[in-house]
Amino acid sequence: MEGVDHLAFERNKAQFDVDEMKIVWAGSREDFELSDRISRLVASDPVFRKDDRAALGRKELFKNTLRKAAHAWKRVIELRLSGEFSALEPEAYKLRAFVDQPAFTDLHWGMFVPAIQGQGTDEQQQKWLPLAYRMQIIGCYAQTELGHGSNVQGLETTATFDPKTDEFVIHSPTLTSSKWWPGGLGKVSTHAVVYARLIIDGQDYGVHGFIVQLRSLDDHLPLPGITIGDIGMKFGNAAYNTMDNGVLTFDHVRIPRNQMLMRVSQVTREGKYVHSNVPRQLVYGTMVYVRQKIVADASVALSRAVCIATRYSAVRRQFGSHNGGLETQVIDYKTQQSRLFPLLASAYAFRFVGEWLLWLYTDVTERLKAKDFSTLPEAHACTAGLKSLTTTATADGIEECRKLCGGHGYLCSSGLPELFAVYVPACTYEGDNIVLLLQVARHLVKTVSQLSTGNKPVGTTAYMARLEQLLQYHSDVKKAEDWLKPNVVLEAFEARAARMCVACAQNLSKFSNPEEGFQELAADLVEAAVAHCQLIVVSNVYALSLLHKHLGDFISTGCIDPKQGSLANEQLRNLYSQVRPNAVALVDAYNYTDHYLGSILGRYDGNVYPKLYEEAWKDPLNDSIVPDGFKEYIQPLLKQQLRNARL
Numbered sequence: 001m002e003g004v005d006h007l008a009f010e011r012n013k014a015q016f017d018v019d020e021m022k023i024v025w026a027g028s029r030e031d032f033e034l035s036d037r038i039s040r041l042v043a044s045d046p047v048f049r050k051d052d053r054a055a056l057g058r059k060e061l062f063k064n065t066l067r068k069a070a071h072a073w074k075r076v077i078e079l080r081l082s083g084e085f086s087a088l089e090p091e092a093y094k095l096r097a098f099v100d101q102p103a104f105t106d107l108h109w110g111m112f113v114p115a116i117q118g119q120g121t122d123e124q125q126q127k128w129l130p131l132a133y134r135m136q137i138i139g140c141y142a143q144t145e146l147g148h149g150s151n152v153q154g155l156e157t158t159a160t161f162d163p164k165t166d167e168f169v170i171h172s173p174t175l176t177s178s179k180w181w182p183g184g185l186g187k188v189s190t191h192a193v194v195y196a197r198l199i200i201d202g203q204d205y206g207v208h209g210f211i212v213q214l215r216s217l218d219d220h221l222p223l224p225g226i227t228i229g230d231i232g233m234k235f236g237n238a239a240y241n242t243m244d245n246g247v248l249t250f251d252h253v254r255i256p257r258n259q260m261l262m263r264v265s266q267v268t269r270e271g272k273y274v275h276s277n278v279p280r281q282l283v284y285g286t287m288v289y290v291r292q293k294i295v296a297d298a299s300v301a302l303s304r305a306v307c308i309a310t311r312y313s314a315v316r317r318q319f320g321s322h323n324g325g326l327e328t329q330v331i332d333y334k335t336q337q338s339r340l341f342p343l344l345a346s347a348y349a350f351r352f353v354g355e356w357l358l359w360l361y362t363d364v365t366e367r368l369k370a371k372d373f374s375t376l377p378e379a380h381a382c383t384a385g386l387k388s389l390t391t392t393a394t395a396d397g398i399e400e401c402r403k404l405c406g407g408h409g410y411l412c413s414s415g416l417p418e419l420f421a422v423y424v425p426a427c428t429y430e431g432d433n434i435v436l437l438l439q440v441a442r443h444l445v446k447t448v449s450q451l452s453t454g455n456k457p458v459g460t461t462a463y464m465a466r467l468e469q470l471l472q473y474h475s476d477v478k479k480a481e482d483w484l485k486p487n488v489v490l491e492a493f494e495a496r497a498a499r500m501c502v503a504c505a506q507n508l509s510k511f512s513n514p515e516e517g518f519q520e521l522a523a524d525l526v527e528a529a530v531a532h533c534q535l536i537v538v539s540n541v542y543a544l545s546l547l548h549k550h551l552g553d554f555i556s557t558g559c560i561d562p563k564q565g566s567l568a569n570e571q572l573r574n575l576y577s578q579v580r581p582n583a584v585a586l587v588d589a590y591n592y593t594d595h596y597l598g599s600i601l602g603r604y605d606g607n608v609y610p611k612l613y614e615e616a617w618k619d620p621l622n623d624s625i626v627p628d629g630f631k632e633y634i635q636p637l638l639k640q641q642l643r644n645a646r647l
C-alpha cells in the first residue's frame, strides 16, 4: 500500500545510528547536506526524469541527455554550486549528481579541464581555464586511436613543428591513427586535448598534449581539415549511448605553437625541444587523476547495486512456510548472505580506500609542485592497481546483485541491467585492467629487486622491508575469533602478497632476458599484483571474504593451513549473522533517493509487487491488446494451421 514502509521491521533491527553512518558515507556533514540537497532537487525536477530512457531511440536519447546536461549546468549556477562558490566537489561530480548517466560534461570537467590544469603552463591555464569553467568552450580528451589505446607510446597522430609559421601541423597519417573513443568528441566538443607525436625537424620526441579547436564556435561545424563523428551504438540500450564517443581525423590542421601543453616540455620559437628534468610520465597525469576518481566511482556504483539487492532480498520471500505462515525472507538464506554481504562490505571498503587514494593523489600533486618526484611511482602503482581491482570487483558485483534478485533482477525496472551496462566499460577505459595490473607488477618486482641494494621500500610496499619475517610467517590462529584481530588478518595478507611477489621475482631471475621472462610469467605477475592491491584495501578495511575467496593462495604460499582456513570461514559465517540485522540500515546509510536508484526492487518503502505490476503496463508493447504485426504474420499462420488441422 502507498505510504507504508514495508521495510520498517528491518530498519527497527539496526544496532547503530543510521544518520551518523550517513555522514560517514558522505565524508562529512557538509558533503552529506550538499549531496542530500542536490539529490532531492533532482528527484523533484521533471527534467531529470529517467524512467523513459529504455524506450527512446539513439537520437532522442542523446538530445534528451544534452537537455539534461544544459539544465543541470543552469541549476549549478542558480544554486551557486559552481566552483566559484563551493569548492566542495569538482563540477564533474556535482553535474553527475544531476545527470547520473554518461554525458559530455564528464569529459569536459573530468579530463579536459584537469589536463590543462596538470599539463598547461600558467599562461595557458590563464587563457583556457576561464573559458572552460564558464563552458564557453567544451572540451574532450582525445588520446586513444583506432589502432592504439593501451600503448600510448604507439600513438600515430603527428604534431609537426613548422618554424616558418611558428605552428604545429596536426595530422592523421594512417587510418589507425584516427582518434577513436574520446567521450564528448562525436557531436558536442568544440575543443580537444589531442595526444600526438611531437616531430621537430624530422625527429620524433614522443607523445605530447595539444589543445586543438575542432568546431566553429559560431555554427558548430567542423573546422577545415577536421573530419569528426560518432563511433556508433555501444553495449546495452540506453547505457553509454547517451555519450557521443567519437572518431576524429586531421588533414594537416595548423595550431599556434603556444597550444602545445608545455608544463612538462617546451618547444622554443626556434624549434628547440626543452625537457625540464621532470619524468616524461607527467604527461600521463590526467589518467592518474581520473583513475583515483574511478575508485570512488566504484564504491558509488557498487553501493547502488547492493542497496537494490539488499532491500529486495529483505522483501522477497521464497519457501520455508510452516502451517500457512510467512515464507522465509531470502536474505535469511546463508547462500544469499555469502554472496551479498561481501559486496556490502566491498562498497564500504572501496569508499574508504577511495578517500585514502584521494589523500595519496593530493599529496603527490603537492610534491610535484615542489619538484619532489619520490612518490610518483607509488602514486602510479596505487591508482593503476586500485582502479583495476575496484572496477573488476564492482562490475562482477553488479552482475551478482542482478542474480541475487532472481528473475525480477533482469527487468529494466530493477535498475540493475542499466547500471551494469553503464558501469562495465570502467574495466577498460582509463586503462585496461590487466595492462594496469602489469604496471603494478613491474613496480613490485622492481621493489623486490632493489631490496638487496639496501633500498628501503616505502608506502604500500613498506611491508616488503620485513621480507625475511614474512617468508617465515605462519598464522598462529587457533580459534575462529582469532580472525577478528586486525593484525592477524593484516599479517596473513602481507605474507601472501610478499610470497607471491618473491616467487615471481625468483622465477624471473631464471630468464636471461628479463622482458621475455616478464611476458612468460605475466599471468602470475598479475595475480601477485592483485594480492598486493587487496592488501592495500585490507590495510584500510575488510578482509575475511577475500581470504575465503583466495584461500588457495594463502594455503599454497604456506601462510595459513587448511584448518585455519576453515576457522576463517566459520568466523565469516558469524560475521554474516552480525551483519544480518543491520543490512537494510547499512544500505539506507548511502542515502540514495528512489529517483537516483531508479529501481522498483530497491524502493525505500519496499512496496515492490504493486509497483512492478503497475510499471509493466507502461511498456509501449501494451499500448495495444493485439500487437502490431499479428495480423500480417501470425494470423495467416494460425489460419493455415487451422486449415491443416481440418484436412
Ligand SMILES: CCCCCCCCC/C=C/C(=O)SCCNC(=O)CCNC(=O)[C@H](O)C(C)(C)COP(=O)(O)OP(=O)(O)OC[C@H]1O[C@@H](n2cnc3c(N)ncnc32)[C@H](O)[C@@H]1OP(=O)(O)O
Pocket: 092, 093, 106, 107, 109, 110, 111, 141, 143, 144, 149, 150, 151, 152, 153, 183, 281, 282, 284, 285, 287, 288, 290, 293, 376, 377, 380, 428, 429, 430, 431, 432, 435, 439, 442, 446
Ligand atoms: C570526474 C571524473 C569523471 C570520470 C569519467 C570517466 C569516463 C571515462 C573516460 C575514459 C577516458 C580514457 O579512457 S582516456 C585514455 C586512457 N588510456 C589509458 O589509460 C592508456 C593506458 N596505458 C598507459 O597508461 C601507458 O601506455 C602504460 C601502460 C603505463 C605504459 O606507458 P609507457 O609505455 O610510456 O611506460 P612504460 O615503459 O610501461 O613505463 C616507463 C616508466 O614510466 C612509469 N609510468 C608509466 N605510467 C606512469 C604514470 N601514469 N605515472 C607515473 N609513472 C608512470 C612506469 O612505472 C615506468 O617506470 P620505471 O619502471 O621506473 O621506468
Ligand SMILES: Cc1cc2nc3c(=O)[nH]c(=O)nc-3n(C[C@H](O)[C@H](O)[C@H](O)COP(=O)(O)OP(=O)(O)OC[C@H]3O[C@@H](n4cnc5c(N)ncnc54)[C@H](O)[C@@H]3O)c2cc1C
Pocket: 107, 141, 142, 143, 144, 147, 148, 149, 150, 151, 180, 181, 182, 183, 240, 245, 425, 428, 429, 430, 431, 432, 433, 434, 435, 438, 522
Ligand atoms: C566507454 C569508453 C570510453 C572511453 N573514453 C575515452 C576517452 O574519453 N578518451 C580516450 O582517449 N580514450 C577513451 N576510451 C578508450 C580507452 O581508454 C581504451 O579503450 C583503453 O585504454 C583500452 O585500450 P585498447 O582499447 O587499445 O585495448 P587493448 O590494449 O587493445 O586491449 C585488448 C586486449 O589486449 C590486452 N593487452 C593489451 N596490451 C597488453 C599487454 N602489454 N600485456 C597483456 N595484455 C595486453 C588487454 O588486456 C585486452 O585484453 C574509452 C573507452 C571506452 C570503452
